[in-house]
Amino acid sequence: MAAGNIFNEVLDRVRAVTGRLAGAGVLPPALDKSRIVVEPPRDAAHGDMATNAAMVLAKDAGKKPRELAQAIADELASDDLVQKVEVAGPGFINITLKPSAWVEALRVAIRAGARYGKSDIGRAQPVNVEYVSANPTGPMHVGHCRGAVFGDALANLLAYTGFGVTREYYINDAGAQVDVLARSAFLRYREALGEDIGPIPEGLYPGDYLKPVGAALAAEHGEALRRMPESEWLPIVRAKAIAMMMAAIREDLAALNVRHDVFFSERSLTEDGTDEVGRTLENLRAQGEVYEGRLPPPKGAPVEDWEDREQTLFRATDFGDDVDRPLKKSDGSYTYFASDIAYHKSKWDRGFHHMIDVWGADHGGYIKRMTAAVRAVSGGKADLDVKVVQLVRLLRAGEPVKMSKRAGEFVTLREVVDEVGRDAVRFMMLYRKNDAVLDFDLAKVIEQSRDNPVFYVQYGHARGQSIFRNAREVLPELPQEPASRAQWLAAADLGRLTDPAELSLIRRIALYPRLIEAAALAHEPHRIAFYLYDLASEFHALWTKGKDLPHLRFIIQNDPTMTAPRLALVEGVVTVLASGLSLLGVDAPDEMR
């Protein structure tokens, strides 16, 4: 078992007990133990952990849940981790562990250090996480933030739980929009050569960010491009513009601490004589999933100039979609969906059985057809989980920040990061479920108070470090280097941690590995953020308790033997805060400034 999930440990023991009861004839020999769980109770009065084993097994055993619960409880009572077992309610088995068991869990956490909470549940399975994938037609704006941070944190989390994660960015460098980009850049090129280009025509990108592209083209090609017909200069200008846009995007991502392993070009699926899209579609045609046919016009919102025509379609309805989906435009070129199928086929070909795509809310209507396509190209063997991140409403002190898209005035990702800092952006983007709309208030996230969870959690870490700094007087032998400090503290007499508040904090620390696994399996990094907030809150509370009750302070003057275990508790808190924050990609500062 990786890095000590004490809940799994107890679950194993509960299952062992049911096995023994089966051997003794109390339970039938073939038992489905998969539904048995051991979890923390909502109410601390119910003990440390509760299991539903009796209720889950009662029906198969032909016994009353409470009766069976009592039998299991009697067996569990003699376990060396267990202090007390009670049957409650409809058949819950409430387990209270010996304090020594919790204290040992703390020791495990401190010893593990940065590895605490790591897990191997992923069993090294390859997972492809695709996120951001912003069009290379301009700098990233705030709207891209959330998906970027979410995808990055999710990838961190999956890697931490033993999945073989590949972080991927799909560059949409093939559609009409990059030709528009090229024409827009060409104007800036002429401008750079001294021409008066006047206002930017409708339909082209007006932003100033293309001026450097024009300048670079002028420096590199001089007058040469201007003398070519469009068919010749366009590929040159396009390639240059895309390269420069992608370089800018990478810089923006770096500012947010977001990284990718693979940048996959859509154009590479069709250029230089390769036609991966065509090949993919022919394969699907051979399977009967691609055909020529007609679609009914959409109901409700009438499409002007609807033309009923025969077209190439993907049989998405075979996989639960509402209608079949077109693969070719009327001019014969592939639709975006067609190349997206080929792209996901490439993921499958590269060995990914599990794919996760992070998309913006406006792509929600696209999910069914894409999951359908993934199943079609993999013979049903691959799965795709599309995580939709909802809209971010940008506010300043409660007032919406105005953005005008025409005229190219939008708030860029970089502006937001520069104003409030990378940590605040990242934490707040993750302090909400991905499928809920998020209000992001530029004024609030830099506030240094409990209102601001980023600050509150980071402050918890800083406060812990501050305690270590102040402890040197009482404990001069405490190593200053963090890793040796942790090992030194792990050897302390942890049995002296007996106050209910201390044990409660230890229990929360012990919850961390379980939380990490659950968050990873659910693809929900936000759970880490909420957990860290709760942990910091309990830590701050215990700290303040020491104001009224001096015997509960972490540093006890003239009593190194009491101070050491207390510092070990702080070490546990600091370890988990640092670990969780690093999964979120947020700094864990040693002091606040």
Next chain:
RNA sequence: GCGCCCGUAGCUCAGCUGGAUAGAGCGUUGCCCUCCGAAGGCAAAGGUCAGAAGUUCGAAUCUUCUCGGGCGCGCCA
């Protein structure tokens, strides 16, 4: 018209994939600094989990329907 997401305290949101008496922050009310960082803490009040039916030992969580809000609905990416 159809599909997807959402609806939990006055406000903003959690709720650990079906568990026990539904939680936190803000706001309101009342408290705690000679004291390891008050950049903090304690306490009180506040709920028909939108509504109805169903599934079962047990539902905020699963199913169906209704109401209310958001997004999307060949040849845009």
